Amino acid sequence: MATQLNVREFIDEQPLSGFQKWIIALCLLVVIVDGLDVAVMGFIAPSLKEQWGIGNSDLAPVISAALFGLTIGAMVAGPLADKFGRKKILLICVWGFGLFTLAGAMADSVSHLVVLRFIAGLFMGGVMPQCVTLATEYSPKRITSFLITVVICGFSLGAAMGGFLASWLIPAFGWQSMLVVAGVIPCLLAVVLTFKLPESTGFMILKQQPTAKIRAYIEKIATEPLPQDVQFVLPAAPAKADKPMQTVLNSHYLIGTLCLWGCYFFGLFAVYLLGSWLPLITKEAGFTTAESSIIAAVFQLGGPLGCITVGYLMDKFGNHRVLAVCFVGVAASLAAIVMASGSFALFCVVCFLIGATLNGGNTGLNALSSVFYPVSARATGNSWMHGVGRVGAILSAFVGAHLLNLGWHIDRIFLMLMIPALLVTLCIVIKGLRYGKTQEQAQLQNKTV
Numbered sequence: 001m002a003t004q005l006n007v008r009e010f011i012d013e014q015p016l017s018g019f020q021k022w023i024i025a026l027c028l029l030v031v032i033v034d035g036l037d038v039a040v041m042g043f044i045a046p047s048l049k050e051q052w053g054i055g056n057s058d059l060a061p062v063i064s065a066a067l068f069g070l071t072i073g074a075m076v077a078g079p080l081a082d083k084f085g086r087k088k089i090l091l092i093c094v095w096g097f098g099l100f101t102l103a104g105a106m107a108d109s110v111s112h113l114v115v116l117r118f119i120a121g122l123f124m125g126g127v128m129p130q131c132v133t134l135a136t137e138y139s140p141k142r143i144t145s146f147l148i149t150v151v152i153c154g155f156s157l158g159a160a161m162g163g164f165l166a167s168w169l170i171p172a173f174g175w176q177s178m179l180v181v182a183g184v185i186p187c188l189l190a191v192v193l194t195f196k197l198p199e200s201t202g203f204m205i206l207k208q209q210p211t212a213k214i215r216a217y218i219e220k221i222a223t224e225p226l227p228q229d230v231q232f233v234l235p236a237a238p239a240k241a242d243k244p245m246q247t248v249l250n251s252h253y254l255i256g257t258l259c260l261w262g263c264y265f266f267g268l269f270a271v272y273l274l275g276s277w278l279p280l281i282t283k284e285a286g287f288t289t290a291e292s293s294i295i296a297a298v299f300q301l302g303g304p305l306g307c308i309t310v311g312y313l314m315d316k317f318g319n320h321r322v323l324a325v326c327f328v329g330v331a332a333s334l335a336a337i338v339m340a341s342g343s344f345a346l347f348c349v350v351c352f353l354i355g356a357t358l359n360g361g362n363t364g365l366n367a368l369s370s371v372f373y374p375v376s377a378r379a380t381g382n383s384w385m386h387g388v389g390r391v392g393a394i395l396s397a398f399v400g401a402h403l404l405n406l407g408w409h410i411d412r413i414f415l416m417l418m419i420p421a422l423l424v425t426l427c428i429v430i431k432g433l434r435y436g437k438t439q440e441q442a443q444l445q446n447k448t449v
Helices: 007-013 018-052 056-084 086-104 110-124 127-137 141-173 176-196 201-206 211-218 244-249 254-284 289-317 319-339 344-370 375-406 410-416 418-446
Strands: 003-006 230-233
Touching: 003 007, 007 201, 007 211, 018 056, 018 086, 018 110, 018 127, 018 141, 018 176, 018 254, 018 289, 056 086, 056 110, 056 127, 056 244, 056 254, 056 375, 086 110, 086 127, 086 176, 127 141, 127 201, 127 344, 127 375, 141 176, 141 289, 141 344, 201 211, 201 230, 201 375, 211 230, 244 254, 244 375, 254 289, 254 344, 254 375, 254 410, 254 418, 289 319, 289 344, 319 344, 319 410, 319 418, 344 375, 344 418, 410 418
Parallel strands: 003 230
Antiparallel strands: none
């Protein structure tokens, strides 16, 4: 009789191997490049406005085009990844957004650039959910939140890298140079992923792929030889459905799904309004172009510190309580901007704190989502949360333009963003009251394994 090996329990019991660290590193690189490409339009917006002679309202479709694509791409990519595999969909997405971002450098009109950014966004939408899913399925539960936040902090690193690159490239070579760099890098990375990134073992077991192929990956994690007659299995899901979409919306998961959607909608509204419009908001508030780029980069640079800190604390103290406190911190940091707007140095410090709490909290939401759904619906659950969240990001593009056209002072804009931060806190509290006790007891027990 074959020996059954529960792969989820096996991974939870093993120390983190070099193979798993390699997977996390590859996912981190993908998210870094994704962050650069998603944020790139915010950095080139001032140059586009000046060179093409367009206004803030004309910029809104350019900035939001990729976000529209991200919304659709995220919603579609999840079910496809649950059907065809995380790696396959991720590779298609990385190649796609790289090539269409590169093509954007040749755009000669707003409409042309809008179309190219929309198509690039379709492919970007599938990137982060698949990276989160892969990281989750190769991570021990005791440090899952930490490793997921490490991966997703790459988004802020990529966006911050874009700010520093923009401050050098755009004055020297024009805004097109930013799109060239942001397009070439993912294409090069896609070649590496083709040969070096493994498929999810959980997905391979669900699809009954050859045991030898699954064994080859599991042996890279194992500290001892596996039995020759081993049969790989997964734990039973607490709720079953024929299709991943049914699982995400069934009676067991529905309240949690709606709370996650609300969290990500309001969280991305805030982070994208600042990420996309901060260079223009600060420039119109009296800062120079160079200072505006640095402020935007510092805002993004706070993200990695916040991501890693939030991930560590989530594994130590529980997901819901840490995230609720984090978003209260977002609201407090936004309120502090009133005392900082007269000083460049102080403004940078407060923006760093906002970036740390806001990006860290949004990253933690990915960990919250990824451990919530079973393997059979995880990619769909993650992707749909991203898709709904991107609607908030799209809305932020038009709200940002409208607030600038109304002549809102920078302090007023930051104070207004306290509202979505507190709404995220409310959604987290509701989900925690419904699911948190059971999930966080299991999470804290896993730390002792």
